[in-house]
Amino acid sequence: MASPGPSTRRANLPAEPTQARRFGKARTAQSGALSEDYVELISDLLASGGEARPTDIARRLGVSHATAIKTIGRLKREGLTVAKPYRGVFLTEAGERLAERVRTRHRLVVDLLLAVGVPAEAAEQDAEGIEHHVSDASLAAFGRFLRRRA
Amino acid sequence: MASPGPSTRRANLPAEPTQARRFGKARTAQSGALSEDYVELISDLLASGGEARPTDIARRLGVSHATAIKTIGRLKREGLTVAKPYRGVFLTEAGERLAERVRTRHRLVVDLLLAVGVPAEAAEQDAEGIEHHVSDASLAAFGRFLRRRA
DNA sequence: ATGCGATTGTAGCCAAGGCTACATTCTGTG
DNA sequence: CACAGAATGTAGCCTTGGCTACAATCGCAT
Numbered sequence: 327m328a329s330p331g332p333s334t335r336r337a338n339l340p341a342e343p344t345q346a347r348r349f350g351k352a353r354t355a356q357s358g359a360l361s362e363d364y365v366e367l368i369s370d371l372l373a374s375g376g377e378a379r380p381t382d383i384a385r386r387l388g389v390s391h392a393t394a395i396k397t398i399g400r401l402k403r404e405g406l407t408v409a410k411p412y413r414g415v416f417l418t419e420a421g422e423r424l425a426e427r428v429r430t431r432h433r434l435v436v437d438l439l440l441a442v443g444v445p446a447e448a449a450e451q452d453a454e455g456i457e458h459h460v461s462d463a464s465l466a467a468f469g470r471f472l473r474r475r476a
Numbered sequence: 477m478a479s480p481g482p483s484t485r486r487a488n489l490p491a492e493p494t495q496a497r498r499f500g501k502a503r504t505a506q507s508g509a510l511s512e513d514y515v516e517l518i519s520d521l522l523a524s525g526g527e528a529r530p531t532d533i534a535r536r537l538g539v540s541h542a543t544a545i546k547t548i549g550r551l552k553r554e555g556l557t558v559a560k561p562y563r564g565v566f567l568t569e570a571g572e573r574l575a576e577r578v579r580t581r582h583r584l585v586v587d588l589l590l591a592v593g594v595p596a597e598a599a600e601q602d603a604e605g606i607e608h609h610v611s612d613a614s615l616a617a618f619g620r621f622l623r624r625r626a
Numbered sequence: 627a628t629g630c631g632a633t634t635g636t637a638g639c640c641a642a643g644g645c646t647a648c649a650t651t652c653t654g655t656g
Numbered sequence: 657c658a659c660a661g662a663a664t665g666t667a668g669c670c671t672t673g674g675c676t677a678c679a680a681t682c683g684c685a686t
């Protein structure tokens with residue numbers, strides 16, 4: 327590794343708040359990621375099976391049921407879900423709206439990945455992580471790109 | 477909202493460990509994200525200014541200097557960086573290699589976003605979050621796509 | 627050479643998201 | 657109807673990544 331000369335203290339770096347904002351944003355966006363995953367999954371379960379139970383949610387997300395229940399509690403505090411004890415989980419208006427947006431975005435991301443040649447398996451997998459970081463601007467661009475080459 | 481009938485308990489959901497693995501992976505990948513950001517930034521600072529100091533790092537990442545120092549400590553434990561007190565931060569062999577990989581990936585992601593029509597500003601911003609979730613398979617596909625339409 | 631301002635480092639706190647272990651409630655079956 | 661087993665919920669702990677407040681060091685200018 328060798329120690330570098332301690333001479334050139336203070337380089338030419340002018341604060342650069344732009345990049346900070348960029349990183350900060352990426353980080354913040356990632357915050358809501360968990361809520362989005364839960365809401366999307368709950369919506370799916372309600373649509374397909376008729377019921378969203380903590381155990382199913384936990385299993386699908388690969389976490390313990392305790393973790394799932396705790397998170398569901400947070401979603402409730404955030405006004406995204408409603409849940410009476412031992413009675414399953416449901417979405418509020420806001421939750422439904424979020425779910426719809428998330429679902430749309432997910433599809434768009436997967437479609438884009440497929441369109442640029444990503445294998446189906448990887449596309450699904452990567453989309454799960456990517457989707458939470460795609461801005462509206464990018465989303466719009468994805469839509470245009472897909473329509474253009476449809 | 478309205479409570480649904482408690483009749484159809486136990487729908488037709490067959491455990492589905494596949495999705496769990498998908499989510500789990502997305503989540504785990506995101507774990508190393510912070511390390512990647514730091515290493516990439518340190519590499520940039522070293523390359524351009526000659527020195528990577530905690531305060532600069534903190535400012536660029538938009539966190540407090542205390543947070544940056546704490547994280548740098550973790551990177552040290554992980555064998556990615558070397559740092560003697562009050563002497564700036566440097567990368568180990570492993571750190572350099574990681575930085576190079578991350579940089580390449582970042583460029584590829586930005587280029588792909590631009591290629592599908594995402595505005596430059598958004599591309600840079602979104603790439604920051606997206607890059608940590610792009611698998612090798614997708615990365616390879618991005619490369620092919622870009623070369624094909626170059 | 628000294629001393630002040632900036633940088634660096636430390637301590638202690640918080641919330642989120644994860645876990646295990648234990649307690650409670652529910653539900654289908656005998 | 658009772659009860660065993662599954663599902664649900666609670667408690668307590670851990671780690672990560674943030675923060676502020678305070679302490680220690682450094683380095684430049686006088």
